Amino acid sequence: DFVTAAAQSDQFEIQEGQLAAKKGSPAVKTFGEHMVRDHTKNSAALMAAVSKAGMIAATPPLRTDQLSMITELQNLSGAEFDRAYVKQQLQAHQQALALVSTYAKSGDTAPIRAVAQEATPVVQMHLNMLEKMAH
Secondary structure: OHHHHHHHHHHHHHHHHHHHHHHOOHHHHHHHHHHHHHHHHHHHHHHHHHHHOOOOOOOOOOOHHHHHHHHHHHOOOHHHHHHHHHHHHHHHHHHHHHHHHHHHHHOOOHHHHHHHHHHHHHHHHHHHHHHHHHO
C-alpha cells in the first residue's frame, strides 16, 4: 500500500544518501546530504500522518531490490560509485514521483494525502537535480 511503499522509499533514500555523503564526489556528496535531510523530514511527516489517521506507524523493512542496490553501492568507489548512485536515484525518484503524485490526487486518507501533496514538488525537484547530474 502507499504508506509501506512511501516509507520504504524514504528509508532507501536516507541509507543511499548516507553512503553518498561518505563516498561521493563533492556534487554527489551534497546531493546525498539533501536526500538524508529531505527524506528524514518526509518520513517523520508520513509517520505523524499515519498516527493522525488512527493507523499504526511502523517502518517496514526495505525491499530486496533496494537492499541489493545499497549493497552494490557499498562495493563501489570514485566515479563508478557516482554513476551507479545517480542511475539508481533517477530510477528511485521516478518511481517515488509516480507513487506520491498519484496518492496526492486520489489517496483515500486525508492526512496521508496531504503529506503526498507536500512531497510531490520535493521529489520532482530531486528528480530535476538528478537529471542534471546524469548529463
